[in-house]
Amino acid sequence: MSIDGLTTVEGIADFLDAEIVNSVPGELRSEVRAAAKLLRTSAVELSVRYREVGAEIDDLLVLCAAHVVADDASAVIDLSARAAGERMSLREQERLRTDVHDLVSRTMARLTVSNDRALAEFLRCLGGHAARRSTWQAVFPGNPAGVSA
Amino acid sequence: MTQDLGADLAGVLSEHLGRPVTVSGLKRLAGGSSHETWGFDAMDASLEEIPLVLRREFHSGMLDTDVAAEFILLRTLFDAGVPVPEPWLFVTTDSALGTPFMVMERAAGTDLRKDLARPDCDRDLLALATQAVEVIARIHAVPATTLNLDAQWGPAHEIGRWTAVIEAAKPDLDPLLATALTWLGCHLPPAVAAVLVHADFKANNLLISPEGRLTVIDWELAHPGDPVEDLAWTMLWRTQWDVVGGLHTAEGYVAAYTSLTGRQVNSEVLRFWRVFSLVKLWAMFLQGMATENVRPQLRMLGRATVWLADQVATELLEDP
Known part of the structure; x- marks a missing residue:
């Protein structure tokens, strides 16, 4: 028996499915089912999130270092320093990811009209990240819960 | 709330049809991203149950769309022979239901x-x-x-x-x-x-x-x-x-x-x-x-x- 957070989340999902779904009014049943699926996919995400997001940030900073314009060079240095710093909380890491994404968006906007090959590198990188995250959702194929929109 | 909605709906339908109508089987339906959608059965003096759908606007929907435009569109399409539910009536304001709504046929299936x-x-x-x-x-x-x-x-x-x-x-x-x-x-x-x-x-x-x-x-x-x-x-x-x-x-x-x-x-x-x-x-x-x-x-x-x-x-x- 485990009392860790992920096991707890999955246990609550099981409880919702087994005992709550059929005891709520019909119009709420699909909401309770969705709540259980959300808990399950959140558990999948949380079990790997720190490692995956850290790797995503590293991937993107490498690409940015190779393709940003001079105005953004210091941003790459600052963000890389944050990424290499002390171990972050999940929320701090998410803030860093958001900041890296802002830089990536600026860079891709410029590349969209100037450099097809470099843009393709970003597309492949971000597409790969999204594909790995597909198990964190339960709507489209490639998900653990296997339901549809 | 369902009971109130059923009574309000019966009142509105009676007024529009000019004869007493009762409403039963009111049930919130899934689907639709910007409106509440309810299925229900209407019955008048002929005692024939008519399966209908109520769609009404609500404030926290995903999209800001217009029930009136949808009603007019459905009317046109129905008359043109496109397979759509037959629209019955549309009310903008001043009804017991509060927000604009339409009632249409509940297609079988x-x-x-x-x-x-x-x-x-x-x-x-x-x-x-x-x-x-x-x-x-x-x-x-x-x-x-x-x-x-x-x-x-x-x-x-x-x-x-x-x-x-x-x-x-x-x-x-x-x-x-x-x-x-x-x-x-x-x-x-x-x-x-x-x-x-x-x-x-x-x-x-x-x-x-x-x-x-x-x-x-x-x-x-x-x-x-x-x-x-x-x-x-x-x-x-x-x-x-x-x-x-x-x-x-x-x-x-x-x-x-x-x-x-x-x-x-x-x-x-x-x-x-x-x-x-x-x-x-x-x-x-x-x-x-x-x-x-x-x-x-x-x-x-x-x-x-x-x-x-x-x-x-x-x-x-x-x-x-």
């Missing part, structure tokens, strides 16, 4: 996706495949200019419409979504003659009767536009219970449509609308997440944007 997913489903899939293409072709044959819909239309207008939805949701803008919006602006397809576009033509929005006849529901996004927009949107859903993936292959769907309508589907135009469809669905999911007190189903859709991101990257990599 279940949604096509659920029907095809039944373990004992023995439908004639070939006939259904043909019928699905006939239905979308018939919709596209309706002259859009006769429908009193938004006069502004076209790819740029549609991009602007969904960009506004994204901006209103105030998300941390994903680089892939931002890039897709830029790409769309740089790859606008040539102008075409406007047809009526359903804009949400998929298996969930097709009711199938026990006899196998399809009825098209959920017209809230309909607008004048390029018919290829509808084809691309339908192709987003590709499980064995969908129009594409279940009844047709992607290529077969386009070929059947071309064969029936005589319209050639340019691959670059189709690609533009595929990317647009991904952006539009992404916008819808973000809008759902931006509502107050986000319920689990909307939250689940919001998390599915990672799948859309993967698809956007794949599409744009074809030719960045």
Whole structure:
């Protein structure tokens, strides 16, 4: 028996499915089912999130270092320093990811009209990240819960 | 609340029909992203139960759409022989129900996706495949200019419409979504003659009767536009219970449509609308997440944007 957070989340999902779904009014049943699926996919995400997001940030900073314009060079240095710093909380890491994404968006906007090959590198990188995250959702194929929109 | 709604509805129907009407079996239905949808049975002195649907606007829906426009559209389509539920009445304000609402026929059957997913489903899939293409072709044959819909239309207008939805949701803008919006602006397809576009033509929005006849529901996004927009949107859903993936292959769907309508589907135009469809669905999911007190189903859709991101990257990599 485990009392860790992920096991707890999955246990609550099981409880919702087994005992709550059929005891709520019909119009709420699909909401309770969705709540259980959300808990399950959140558990999948949380079990790997720190490692995956850290790797995503590293991937993107490498690409940015190779393709940003001079105005953004210091941003790459600052963000890389944050990424290499002390171990972050999940929320701090998410803030860093958001900041890296802002830089990536600026860079891709410029590349969209100037450099097809470099843009393709970003597309492949971000597409790969999204594909790995597909198990964190339960709507489209490639998900653990296997339901549809 | 259900009891009050039933009494209010009976009062409104009695007033409009000029005879006493009772309401029973009121039940909130799933589906529809910007309105409450309720099924109920109405009964008058003839004691004949009439299955009906109530759609009324509410304030925290995913999209700001207009029940009045939907009612007028349904009336026109019904009269033109397009398989849609017969609209009964529409009330703007000054009714006991509070917000604008419409009442329409509740078509028999279940949604096509659920029907095809039944373990004992023995439908004639070939006939259904043909019928699905006939239905979308018939919709596209309706002259859009006769429908009193938004006069502004076209790819740029549609991009602007969904960009506004994204901006209103105030998300941390994903680089892939931002890039897709830029790409769309740089790859606008040539102008075409406007047809009526359903804009949400998929298996969930097709009711199938026990006899196998399809009825098209959920017209809230309909607008004048390029018919290829509808084809691309339908192709987003590709499980064995969908129009594409279940009844047709992607290529077969386009070929059947071309064969029936005589319209050639340019691959670059189709690609533009595929990317647009991904952006539009992404916008819808973000809008759902931006509502107050986000319920689990909307939250689940919001998390599915990672799948859309993967698809956007794949599409744009074809030719960045």
